[in-house]
Amino acid sequence: MPSDLSAVLAHIDAQRDDYVARLSDYLSHPSISAENVGIAEVAGLLADMLRDLGLETSVLPTAGHPMIVARHDAAPGKPTVLLYGHYDVQPADPVDLWTSPPFTPEVRDGRLYARGVADNKGQHIAQILAVEAHLKVRGELPCNLVFLLEGEEEIGSPNLAGFVAENRDLLRADLAVTADGPLHPSGKPTLVFGSRGVVSFELRVRHARRDVHSGNYGGVVPNPLWTLVHLLGTMKNAAGEITIEGLHDGIVPPTAEERAAVAALPLDRDAYMRDLGLTRLDAPQDIPFFDRLSFRPTLTINGLHGGYGGPGSKTVLPCEAFAKCDIRLVPGQEPDDVMAKVAAHVARHAPEVELVGEKMGMKPSRTPMSSPFAAPIREALTRGFGEAPLLYPISFGSLPGYVFTDVLGIPNFVTPYANADSANHAPDENMTLDCFHGGIRTGAALLQALGEME
């Protein structure tokens, strides 16, 4: 690393306490998207912060809460990095389970406690402070950048994809980096390249007009629970194979590098099984642990309900039942195409069953591990947190990375800054001061490393 980054990092180290105070101030302003509380105020605060850095900043309306976009293009010939984050937070309920009030940030035992500190205010403000540090120490930035900060992530980002598609020029960049989510529980930083997508749907069936007696009608009146059991049985077999016709079409198989990466991920399988109280993993049994979470679609029944559920027995033949399901998608699968295949399957096997699809799914995203940006980002994480990151070819859960990889056509990288026990969405959400500090350092190292690319 060149000495000018060292100076920037030294400045960051010296400001450590001041940065915590500034984050605390930011956290004291609620911005709860689900309750429409404080959104405009916090968007304004954030825009002022970015304008103070000299960035060309806009607060842009959407059908929901506004997007903040702030550009810096003063480094000609250098890459442009899009830094995504979200300024909205989860509701604080149940408030009485918090040790200190959710919007009165408090430091205890090396952690800052407040709603949104990890998810996501402490992470995107770390990026902003990294930019500030470069400007203060060096008077310029080593690369170009564009901040994209949304106010609707906690309500499902309903306007993100549309906004990105309609503002391609404003958002033009060479790569996207998202600081969100947790480090590995061991404390090692992680670098995530892609993510599984998801579609959700419901299967509903009603046969008779009303519940009837299982003795007086059993054998004559069809049972919607049997209809669902038999339909679901055609969608995934007991060996754990999804058997919806065509569902695996087009899946991009993992590369050797991706396979090697997941094989290298640390796993204490006994501890994992013990923690969850499991006696076995899901079928099929012969799949390596992280391959299950990375390279394979899933079909999960989220819930199935019909008929009597109270104590004892009731000799009823119910008239209606429903199952809620989700399918996690891997690269090469498209939500619309998968839903069409589910619909065709249901129509073929159980035309009496109504398929109710969610309006939108989330596309999977894929960023090749061989991307030329991978090395500088790994270097930045190593510098910021003092350890080389673990590499995840794909996140197990679903993140909206596709808006960058598929809509903008640029690689997307997720570089979490928060501790694994940050209690996102729960009482006593927290971020360790070390993580926050490591995040700011990483942000600064990232700009430097991108600026030094050949």
Next chain:
Amino acid sequence: MPSDLSAVLAHIDAQRDDYVARLSDYLSHPSISAENVGIAEVAGLLADMLRDLGLETSVLPTAGHPMIVARHDAAPGKPTVLLYGHYDVQPADPVDLWTSPPFTPEVRDGRLYARGVADNKGQHIAQILAVEAHLKVRGELPCNLVFLLEGEEEIGSPNLAGFVAENRDLLRADLAVTADGPLHPSGKPTLVFGSRGVVSFELRVRHARRDVHSGNYGGVVPNPLWTLVHLLGTMKNAAGEITIEGLHDGIVPPTAEERAAVAALPLDRDAYMRDLGLTRLDAPQDIPFFDRLSFRPTLTINGLHGGYGGPGSKTVLPCEAFAKCDIRLVPGQEPDDVMAKVAAHVARHAPEVELVGEKMGMKPSRTPMSSPFAAPIREALTRGFGEAPLLYPISFGSLPGYVFTDVLGIPNFVTPYANADSANHAPDENMTLDCFHGGIRTGAALLQALGEME
């Protein structure tokens, strides 16, 4: 019919209004087994009524409510008929939905309204009044009889089978006749020979200790809903065939007479489908309508529940699920044996699933249509109600007829006296005065017809 029955029936016809007044008086005394209200008082009233007829009457304790047994053995060489009924009634709730108070009997439009009028006080008092009519007109009974009146039918007859087994001598008889349930909706009387049995059980499964996120854990953590779907799929196939190994062992196939009887039962299939809102019958499609309800076991899922059931979607992988099921049994199947087969099946196909059986099932019962008692009972119903009865080889729902057929080893016949719209267990329970009167006439004709058997 001989003239002495005509005299008895003429007496019954002359007493029509008086009998309604006596039934009303009986109904004004609540005897709610589930709430332990009035049981001892009504048992006492009933025993007094039987003693007044000169019957040797005992009120015998059980672990629950007492049994009343009353014998008449003064007709040597004649058959002995056991007349079963129950003096307990359902709770009257919701009381405010009754047009007149449930224990203040009221006649409106040719019907008597009160809790228990049809189920079962109006039916067993009809038998008692028939005995009284014979004694008053002729000074003797044409056959022997034993009344068995229990006070726990509405709470599942928990002590009936044990009591009968322990009192075989006191209950010795050549046949049993139960007046309970409704006539056919057309108003025709019915004669029922046997009944389907039933076992109920629950399948429970838990995999992880807690619900987990379908993205972060999907593919690794087993899903109890899939486990149940796949297990249930091995128990009954989509063609409607129960596939629990050995479940059909020992089933007594219906005789030609039984097949012919169900084929002759009236059915307005279009009206039936329309009333229930059905577009098809249950699989398999090629089984005659009443064969489904008479000669085949069923496997009904009464309820299946696990995971998320609220609005919208939730990407959860649930940790537990359960299914409640019942199996209707046909003659030749034994509840214990069937439960053992279910247990073996579950152990073989899904040993992680816990099978929770109800303590007791109800055995099926079979009374051959060729029984020599069938003809006199048909004759009595025809005389009592003025129309030949419809013949049901087996009742679709489960009745405790096995205590007579299997424990005492005598044929059992069910001869309902109540109208089909009697609203048992519901507000405004009622019995038409015509049905009540027809029941008393049938009871008198029954004793006569049995006494005249060769």
